[in-house]
Structures are given as C-alpha cells and as structure tokens.
Amino acid sequence: MKVRWETYLGAVGFLMLLGAHYVGLFVAPPEAMMGDVGRILYAHVPTAWIGLLTYLVSFIAAIGAMLTGKATWDAMVEASVEVGLLLNALLLIQGSLWGKETWGVYWTWDPRLTTCAIMVVAFGVVLALRKQIDEPARRLTISSVATIVAFVNVPIVYMSVKWWDGLHQNFSSPETVDSAMVTPLRAAAFAMLFLSTAFVVRRWRIALVQLTLEFDAPDLPDPSAPLAVED
Amino acid sequence: MTGMIQGGWGVVWAVYGITWASLILYGISLHLRERAQ
Numbered sequence: 001m002k003v004r005w006e007t008y009l010g011a012v013g014f015l016m017l018l019g020a021h022y023v024g025l026f027v028a029p030p031e032a033m034m035g036d037v038g039r040i041l042y043a044h045v046p047t048a049w050i051g052l053l054t055y056l057v058s059f060i061a062a063i064g065a066m067l068t069g070k071a072t073w074d075a076m077v078e079a080s081v082e083v084g085l086l087l088n089a090l091l092l093i094q095g096s097l098w099g100k101e102t103w104g105v106y107w108t109w110d111p112r113l114t115t116c117a118i119m120v121v122a123f124g125v126v127l128a129l130r131k132q133i134d135e136p137a138r139r140l141t142i143s144s145v146a147t148i149v150a151f152v153n154v155p156i157v158y159m160s161v162k163w164w165d166g167l168h169q170n171f172s173s174p175e176t177v178d179s180a181m182v183t184p185l186r187a188a189a190f191a192m193l194f195l196s197t198a199f200v201v202r203r204w205r206i207a208l209v210q211l212t213l214e215f216d217a218p219d220l221p222d223p224s225a226p227l228a229v230e231d
Numbered sequence: 232m233t234g235m236i237q238g239g240w241g242v243v244w245a246v247y248g249i250t251w252a253s254l255i256l257y258g259i260s261l262h263l264r265e266r267a268q
Contacts, residue, residue, distance in 0.1 A: 037239035043250045094246045101242045202261045
C-alpha cells in the first residue's frame with residue numbers, strides 16, 4: 001500500500017507538536033501574570049494562527065473554483081473550510097476555558113471573541129450550504145460566494161485587538177516574550193501547520209473522489225419534463 | 232504576593248486534553264472516510 005506524502009508530513013507535525021507541548025508544559029517558565037495558566041498559549045495561539053491560514057486557503061480555493069468551475073478547487077474549498085472549522089471551534093473552546101481562569105467568565109462580548117464567533121457561524125453556513133445543494137455546479141458557485149463573503153471577517157478577527165479595546169490580549173512579538181517561550185511557541189505553530197496541511201490534503205483527496213464522480217455523471221432527464229409518446 | 236495567578240493546572244490539562252482528543256479523532260475520521268470510499 002502506497003503511503004502518501006501528507007501522511008509523513010502529518011506524522012512529523014504530530015511528533016513536533018508533542019515535543020513543543022511538552023516543553024511548553026514542563027520546561028518553559030510560567031507566564032509573568034498568568035502563571036501556569038499561561039501555558040495554554042502553546043495550544044491556543046498556534047490553533048488561531050493556523051486556523052486563520054486555513055481560511056485563507058479556502059478563500060483562494062473559492063476564487064479558483066469561481067474562475068475555473070473545476071472540481072479540484074471545489075474540493076479544496078470543502079476540505080479547507082472543514083479543517084478551518086475544526087480549528088476555529090477548538091480555538092473558541094480553548095479561549096473560553098482560558099477566559100474563565102483569567103477573566104472569571106467563559107464568555108464575554110469582547111471584539112476578538114465576537115468576531116471569532118461570527119467566523120465559526122459564517123464558515124459553518126458554507127458547509128451547511130454544501131450539504132443542502134445536490135447540483136454540483138450550483139453548489140460550487142453558491143458555496144464559493146459564501147466562502148468569499150465569510151472570509152471578509154477573517155482580517156477583522158486578526159485586527160480586532162488593534163482596532164478596538166477589549167479584554168483579549170493585544171499582539172505580542174518575540175521582543176515582548178521571554179525567549180524560553182518563543183521557541184516552543186514557534187515549534188508548536190510549525191507543527192500545527194504541518195498537521196493541518198496533512199488534514200487538508202487528505203480531506204481534499206476524499207472530497208475530490210466524490211466531486212469528480214458527481215461532476216462527470218451524465219445529466220439525467222428532468223423528471224418534470226413531459227414524456228414523449230410515440231404513436 | 233506577586234500578583235501572579237496561582238494554580239490553574241486543571242484548566243491547562245483540560246485545554247490540552249480537548250486539543251489532542253480533537254486532532255486525533257479528526258485524523259481517525261479522515262482515515263475511516265477514506266477507507267469507506
């Protein structure tokens with residue numbers, strides 16, 4: 001049985017993430033204000049970065065699908081939106097647990113949290129639409145438009161901590177973070193990138209098989225058309 | 232008194248547990264979906 005390249009990439013990502021999380025949990029120093037609770041950083045921040053990046057892939061794939069009408073781009077929309085939603089949902093769960101410990105509440109209508117919630121709903125609508133529409137060409141068009149519309153919110157999510165005052169922490173940089181925390185954070189981010197890429201590619205292959213069959217299927221006669229009667 | 236939050240390991244373990252469980256279960260779901268084709 002042939003082992004595909006994304007399997008190796010996923011395995012590397014898995015092992016790297018294991019190592020980065022080990023260092024984040026047991027080697028890196030506690031955060032200056034949040035103490036050991038700050039160790040959530042090594043799971044939460046890479047999930048956020050790679051989640052947004054996955055949505056960027058879905059945006060590019062949606063444009064590709066609109067321009068070409070090809071199943072290969074449409075399959076990438078399906079794959080990247082699904083993986084993006086997984087990371088987005090994880091992000092909200094991780095964040096709400098972190099919020100409860102540091103802010104005292106699981107949820108607050110902070111701009112970053114609110115835009116993240118809008119993001120999960122908007123991309124959730126994309127997948128729901130894809131499930132509802134049977135006709136392949138129509139599904140491609142409608143879900144691509146929905147993906148492009150949903151993506152408008154992604155830069156807003158990223159900039160929300162800059163544009164509005166809220167509880168969520170502002171951007172950090174390697175200059176403002178202890179160097180002992182930067183290395184495991186970067187390693188976890190690359191690990192999540194590798195793992196998510198493996199997920200997207202494998203999901204793309206699964207979707208492509210299904211969509212190619214649908215796109216190539218011969219058109220069936222319209223059931224509502226009148227039957228031709230031969231004399 | 233340092234102003235640093237004390238404890239909190241329970242929530243840290245919960246976050247890492249949910250993260251790893253989700254990633255592993257999604258990986259398994261992809262494997263099963265591919266095999267079903």
